[in-house]
Amino acid sequence: MSKRLIMHIDLDAFFASIEQRDHPEYQGRPLVVGAKPGRRGVVATCSYEARRYGVRSAMPISEAARRLPAETVYLRPDINRYGEVSHQIMSALQNLSPVVEKVSVDEAFLDITGMERLIGDAESIGHKAKQLIHDQVGLTASVGIGPNRLIAKLASDYQKPDGLTVVKADQVEAFLSPLPLTVLRGLGTKSAPILQRLGLRTVADVRRLSLLELRRQLGNLAGTNIYQQARGIASDSVNDQSTRKSISKETTFGQDITDPAILRESLRWSAQEVGYVARQEQRKGSLVTLKIRFRGFDTHTRNRRLATPTSADQVIFKTAWELYQNDPWGNQPVRLIGVGISGWDDAIDEEEKQPDLFGDPQPETDARQDRLYQTLDEVSGKFGRHAIRLGSKRANSKAGSGSE
DNA sequence: TCTGGGGTCCTAGGACCC
């Protein structure tokens, strides 16, 4: 069996750090990226200055605002900008190892097996990664190195920010034992309490349970998984090419909505976004899923399989709207509505992938708008870029993907 | 404290078939 060496890289307070880097006046101040105070929403990421007040990712913005002082900076996420920085980082990491798995905008696994001969010991490789990132984008990252993904990930969490932790194979048990059991992947708000009610607190405690007992408590699959994780057993493969399986767009309203016309327009808008991304990625899906959330977080999904896979805004929208109308939801106030597609047909036929730019949908995203300008320029060279006035820019109301 | 958005994966029940 080959011994692998896995590195996990986690950018420190990624969104907040980018904002502080780009706005020196924000440095040293509590800063929250996420919803605006007084509105619905949560903290996506906050600076370390804000964390000192107990504020965390996913905390409702109302509570964060209650805890934070007046000088706190609140910003809406600028996903496109963060995405660019992320891309720069991932590219830089490619110089270190060809096997880079991007887990999210601010996290990656690298397979660094065999690199010790080239660079030096694990610590040296970790420093090198941090240096690369700092040189490239001027941000700090926390790095963990271990014999598999679980250990690497927990190691990167061990010292933050700007940390570097190496856990060797013979140190795994000692490293894991004192950690709270909630560090294990898959023990969240429902299953962690099941084990805690049994008096378990640490990973070492979990290790005292038999496989049979863990399976009884958590189910066969989850039980087996936790049993293994508690012993440091986890995947050590790094997958540099993973394709996404669905594309979706959803909107939480500032206030619950009862007017069907608004729901319809929102769904149309979501469908346009989904269709646009699908076409950009040259994908067609045959499963359209409507998602709806009522007051009280009562959430439902409905889906329908199409005879022909699609990436057309109109088809996605019509299907979603029919799914909405098919169910007698009544006049319940709607908190969220959205749509997604999945079920790719894999084979993409080249002729069919033209964007449906000239349907009734208005351009909504900057990217879409740019694309539309670009296309119009191509189509007709005599129109200047500003000669044609297009739909209004989308309101600045899009929340971002959250992570730190 | 009243809970974003974009994802992945698992489970349970029913339909359907042999």
Place this chain on the structure above:
DNA sequence: TCTGGGGTCCTAGGACCC
């Protein structure tokens, strides 16, 4: 007047992660 036993596919819900 009892109603097996798989296997597979589909749908909806939900846990979890970043």
